[in-house]
Amino acid sequence: MTDVVSEKRELRRALAAAVSAFGDEYIAASDEAIFGRLTELHEFTSAKTALFYYSVGREPDTHRAIELALALGKTVCLPESLPGGVMNARRIRALSELAESRYGIPAPPDSSELIPPEELSLIIVPAAAFDASGRRLGRGGGYYDRYLPRAAAPKLGLSRDALILDRVPAEAFDARVNGVVTDRRVLAFA
Helix, strand or coil, rough: CHHHHHHHHHHHHHHHHHHHHHHHHHHHHHHHHHHHHHHHHHHHHCCCCCCCCCCCCCCCHHHHHHHHHHHCCCEEEEEEEHHHHHEEEECCCCCHEECCCCCCCCCCCCCEEECCCHHHCCEEEEEEEECCCCEEEEECCCCCHHHHHHCCCCEECCCCCHEEEECCCCCCCCCCCCCCCCCEEEEEEC
């Protein structure tokens, strides 16, 4: 195991402890601020086809933004995660159609329409943390690292501002985002 892999594992543990210590009021206020900043961005308002993740636990809430995008008539997709780190974008028409996936996260049914990466106009990317250069510390499965290079769409992370780090340990294959929306600011990267 490489030093970077060990460093990532330790950082994920430390971040999980930090996130669990956040107060419920902070989580609610942070979710509200992130939603407001995200939905005012040109990348969101102009997107015709967006890939979101379905937030769970104390991740920044994506449910309201998904519902808004659907109400605005956008094509909304959620990830389908397959064995071997393969990810696809599948179209949804309502959150109520989701079913629990093998990872315990609600996901689109297998029968839903596949949307090719080149048809996406926005990708909302999850992470345990981001740094000030657009690097992300994912969950360790590599799904987004394999998927993001296939899409030309803007890739935006959502994060609590306290989880923007000076440096995230990275390997050559780790995909970066173009920007991060936090409860306090919007960071843009070249």
